[in-house]
Amino acid sequence: MSDEHVHVLTGAYALNAVGDEERETIERHVQDCMACAEEVRELTATAARLGTAVAAAAPPSMKPQVITWIKTVRQLPPDVEAVSVVPRPASARARYARRLVLAACVAAATAFGGTAAWQFQDAQRAEQRAQQARQETTDMARVLAASDARTVSGSLKGGARATVIVSRGQNTAVFLASGLPDLADGKTYQLWFDNDGRTMKPAGLIGDDGAVVMEGDIGKATGVGVTVEPAGGSPQPTTTPLALMTLPA
Incomplete structure (x- = not known):
């Protein structure tokens, strides 16, 4: 399989529905x-959230209602209008975007000297963040696909929902949250590994999308906590935890 066709398999990869060769x-x-x-x-974050969803039983009256509707409701006519669009593969778009960024930096360096140097440094920082995001994506997928992956879900103060997927074999945990309220400037959500309520070890900050591979080894941690801390995080919790979730053994 060539890299040019990888983008069509991202969904299957997120659901752990690819073979070893394709995964590599x-x-x-x-x-x-x-x-x-x-x-x-x-996609992996979405798949994890779907996997923890609770199914609701359909009411007994639904089946006869659907049968009745089938007999009386006309089928919509087919949509015959078609637009031929040939999308550019994601890999090609990414390469094209990177070329534009580098070209812009070179042009600015020629025209504006010192200002261009600052722009180039900014582009380098953006690329470093992109590399970190790619590594986190790979780590997250491996935890979700681990044979010993276990999941625990709970509610946070304020109505948000959180899920932790832990693989003891890989000594790694993934945290997923939805509905987290926005914080005031200078504040951030921080994760912690809880050791039987005796100590709390910093485990990273929660990003805007609510999905993060927790930092550090799980070790003998028995739970995960979430607090609101000053921007950049704290070495120890400074506020009452919004939630304390017990990790699966």
């Missing part, structure tokens, strides 16, 4: 393709 190709590809890495990250 995809993981190698996302190291260099920011667009595919971001897509895999979003």
Whole structure:
């Protein structure tokens, strides 16, 4: 399988529905393709949330109602209008975007000297962040696909929902949250590994999308906590936890 076709398998990869050879190709590809890495990250987070959803039983009256509607409701006519669009593969879009960024930096360096140097440094920082995001995407997918992956979900103060997927074999945990309220400037959400209520070890900050691979080894941690801390985080919690979730053994 060529890298040019990897972008069509990101969904299957997120659901752990690819073979070993395809998985290796995809993981190698996302190291260099920011667009595919971001897509895999979003799809794996969505898949994890769907996996923790609670199914609701259909009411007994639904089946006879549907049968009645089938007999009386006309089928919509087919949509005959078609627009031929040939999308550019995600990998090509990412490469094209990177070329534009570099070209812009070179042009600015020629025209504006010192200002261009600052722009180039900014582009370098952006690329470093992209590399970190790609690595986190790969780490997250491996935890979700681990044979010993276990999941625990709970509610946070304020109505948000959180899920932790932990693999003791890989000594790694993934945190997913939805509905987190926006914080005031200078504040951030921070994660902690709880050791039987005796100590709290910093485990990273929660990003805007609510999905993050927790930092540090799980070790003998028995739970995960979430607090609101000053921007940049704290070495120890400074506020009452919004939630304390017990990790699966």
